[in-house]
Every structure is written in C-alpha cells, then in structure tokens.
Amino acid sequence: MRGQLKVAISNYWHPGTGRNQSNYIEIITHRNAQHLPSLPGRTLKGLVRDAVYRWEQYGGYEKKLVPSITEQLFGTYNHSSQSNNQIWPGLLRFSDAQLPETEALYLAAHPNLISGLYQEYFATAIDHESGTAQNDSFRSIELVIPLTLYAKIDLIPNAKYRDLQQQWLRLVQQALPLVQAVGAQRSRGLGRAVLTLKQLE
Template identity: 40%
Template sequence: MSPTIPVDRGPAAAEPALRFEISSYWHTGGAASGGFVLDNLAKRDAHDLPYVPGRTVKGLVRDACLRAEHWGRLDRGTTDRWFGTSTETTGRTRYETEPGLLGFDDAVLPKEITAVLATREAAHLAAHLYRHIHATSIDARTGHAKDKSLRGTEVVVPLTLRAPIFFPIPGTASSLGDCWPSDLERALSLIRGLGMSRSRGLGRVRVRLEHPDLVRPASEVSP
C-alpha cells in the first residue's frame, strides 16, 4: 500500500470552496447504463446522492482559467501555477512537471441535506432528485426518427452543490498570494455549464467562490 500524502486543508472554519448554483437538469455520469430504459446513469455516491467528481470540478475551473489567461484577465502562467504543468503542454517527462497549488474535492450537497437523505428513513427521498429524459435522431430527408436512435439519460434536478478547495502541497497555501481569491472568481465567471449536452440546455450553472477574504459589492451579495 502506498503511503498517505498529507494534504494542507487549512482551518476548517475558513475553508474556501466553490459554490455550484445549477439551474437546469444536468448529467455528469460515466459509462454506466440502466438496462433497456436508460443508456446513461447519473453519478451517485454511496448514499445514492448526486455529485460532481473533484476531477471534473478541476477540469472545469482549469479550462476557465486558461481562457481568462488567454484573454488577459489573468496573469500569464497563473494556470500552470494553480493547476500544475503537464507533459502535453511542456514536452517534459512526468518527473519534470510541476504540481499545482490548488486542489478540488467533489462538489456535493450541503452537509445538512446529506445528513437527512443519508438516513435509512429518508433514503427513498433521494429518488426524487432524478428524472429521465429521452432524445432521438431525426432523418433530415424523411423528417422521421432514425431507427434505433432513441437514447435515455438519467439527469439530476437543479441543485446547489459545494466543492471544498484544498492545498495539495503542505505549507504552500501562502504561496498563492493575497489576490488569488479575486483572481479565481474572475475566471469562474466564464463557467456557464457542466456535464454533458451543455450546448443543448443541460448543466446551466453559476460558480461562485466562498472565501473569508473575498469582498464583493453589496449588490452581488445574496440575502
């Protein structure tokens, strides 16, 4: 068994996190299918509750930061500092790449809701978080549905999720500087969707940063 690598998560009370305010049906499932009815199942945790994997969260945020950097909204090199370098972008071997300063946990339901839905008495309520949608491919020549093109997908209802941010390298949180919260939120404004079929209306989302040092104009503060 490989040794456990310590993770610097900072004080619990001041834990920064991403807040995902999802306003439409969404789906971040894997390759699992639901038999004859559904071709794609939504990702669920051990309590049958929906979540967004930390790897997906990191990919969304990294893509937003790359775009922000490309458009001059972040300083050059910020994305590599926060997320690390890769063999694809540097041409180096994996032993020569640099780790990132930011890490992201799974985006999950608030602890209060999870605590209720995870109980045996309320477990049946989790089923109400999911819906089934179907789509088919239309033949442009005939205007009819193509044979065997019907696909069923399990989607999740609009929810608000929270993904804690941590610092993978112990003792390096201070290396981010004082401006990283405002810099990160500037990039987060570029995220408009998550999961599959974003171009077809699924996964509409607004991502905000929760951080004790982040100050917003009064007009942007939620009641």
Template identity: 25%
Template sequence: MKTATIVLDICSYWHAGTGRGAGTTLDALVFKSAAGLPVLPGRTVRGLLRDALEKAARLRAVDETRFERGPATWCFGTGLDATAKESEPVNRVERLEEARFRTDEGKLQVDSATLGDSPEEARKWERWAAGSPGEVEHLYRGFASTKIGPDGVVADHTLRSIEVTVPLRLYARVSGPEEGPDWIGALREALPLIRGLGSHRNRGLGRVKAYLAEEGRR
C-alpha cells in the same frame, strides 16, 4: 493551507456521467454519493476550473506573470499536451508515458462538489438521504433524445435515455498554500467564465453560475 468554497448554482437539468447504464431503462447513469445524493467529482470540478483559468489568462482577466508557468499550470499542474492527446492510438500510450515525466504538480487540492456548504453540512445531508430514499429519488429524472435524419424522420436505433439531476446548488472546497500568488483572487475572476458543466451541454443541460461563497450569494 487556506481554503475557498466554490458555489455552483446549477440552473437546469444536468448529467455528470459514470460511464455505466441501467440495463434497458437508462443508457447512462449519473455520479451519486454513498447515500444516493448528487455529486460532481473533484476531477470534473478541477477541469472546469483549469479551463476557466486558461480563458481568463487569454482575456487578461488574470495576471499571468504572478504565476510561474501561468495560473492554470500553477494551480492544477501540467495538462496533457495536444501532441499526446491527438496522437494515433498506437503512439498515444507512448507519448502519454513520455509526457508523464515532464509534468509539474499543481498547488491546489479540489474536493468533489456536494450538497452542503461545509463538511458538516454535507454529512447532515448524507444522514438525511440514508433515511429518506423515497425523497432522494425525486432528485433524478430520465431524459430521452434521438437523431433526426436529413429527411426530417427519426433515424433508426438512435433513441437514447440518460439519467439527469434536477437543478440545485453544490459546493466544492479548494485548498492551497497560504504563501505565493493570490490564487483565490484568480479563481474569483475566472469563475464567471464557467457557463456549463457535465455532458450534453449543447442540448441545454448543465447551465450553471459559479462564484465564491464569500461573495455573499448563499
């Protein structure tokens, strides 16, 4: 196995939601490590990379012919087909179950994105955070938004507050086979196509620059 490290330079506040809230104070909380540090889950990183590879293939920035069934499928496996995803709720479960037996496994493994450009550095950050809860709190803010009606007045019952994380740099390790097509080269071409991550990107959250650590911009 060989490994590449992806750097995510997050340039604005961002929200990687857990689906949970905090009572009356915040409607949506972000993912955090055991010690309370920011984390972008591996499945989210995987989704960003898949989308970027699909775009790169459409733009012919990556040679699709070198990858069986295309770079995105070779790297990350078969995605859910549009029919399964867009089906009515009654049929969706059945279609998803059928699709499960027509999928191919991806060749790459993607870790969650964390602080620290190596597992050792990530563990150092965790030890620091465990002993510095007061400092860790400053990595997060509250972000409130509401809806403006056609008359220019705030609509009733639309105030929503979410937790956001401050701009910072995260690292995600990607592991894959030594043999076969140049998957690291394909990622290198696709990464600049990642411009945003997390939710509320249309409101300016989650602006990001993505590149390989080997490019020397640490």
C-alpha cells in the same frame, strides 16, 4: 487559505459516468456513496482550470508569469509549452461537489425521496420524409434536477510553486464567470450554472 466553491445549477444536468444501469437507460449519473448527486472533483478542477486559462489568455492578469498562473494553480500537462515537458501537481486540490450536509442527512433519513432527484430523458431522431423514428436512433439518459452543490478547495502543501498561496482565491474568483455550465452535454443546454467562491475561516 481554504475556499468553498458553490455550484448553483439552474436546470437539468448530467454528471456522467458512461455506465449503463438497465436495458432502457443507456447513461446513468455519477452518485456518491449515499446515492446522492455528486460532481467529481476532477471534473470541477478541469472546468475551473479551463476558465482560469482563458481568463489569463484574455489578459485578465496584468503580468505574464512563468510558469503561468494556470500551471502554478493546476499543474502541468505532458506537452505544456511553458513547462519544457515537465510535469508537476498544482497548488489546488478540489473535493467532490456535494449537497449541503443538512440536506444530505435529511435524504438519508428519508431514502424514498432520493429517486425524486433523478429524471429519465428519452430522445429519438425523426425521418422527415416518413415522419417515423430513424432506426437505432433511440437514446436514453438519466438527468439530475436543478440543485446547489458545494465543494472545498484546499492547498497542496508540497506544491512545486507556492507563490500564489495568498492570492489564488482572488484570481480564481475573477475567472469563474467564464464557467457557464457543468456536467455532460453542456453544449446542448444541460447544466447551466453559476459558480462562486468564498474563503473559509
């Protein structure tokens, strides 16, 4: 069973790289090989894993499984309480979230439009007594305009636990409303998003 994850982003967002681009932009966005906005699969997997974990902890599933749903679908961490410090890969593999193929092809044919997908944002801290900018407080970041991206979720054939192969999609669907934003600086209001999942034929 294969799924398509839709990421509908409703405001500016930042898929961070931590890399500098120039002397005046401190943090640039992650881009794919075609220089288009992309949300890395590892980032998506982490966001969805966190949502499934919270959903499971809140009692979203009526049965308590060992290993947990989260560990079966996404694998274990080094010091997981239920895995006895064992590490294994989960059942799900996430691709990068990309623009639809038709839009990507159009932009490839019109590369002059690509720069319009990105905006530069500048901020500084103001000293309330003097009304001037504080020293070394100027910050700059590259943001991406609101977009809708799509990622594929596939099953890993050699996963250690495969009991949830037929129901993973339904379980993840129930947890997705807990993901409310994507990208960096989500706590500051960037990257508000709605994630939905459907089965691919």
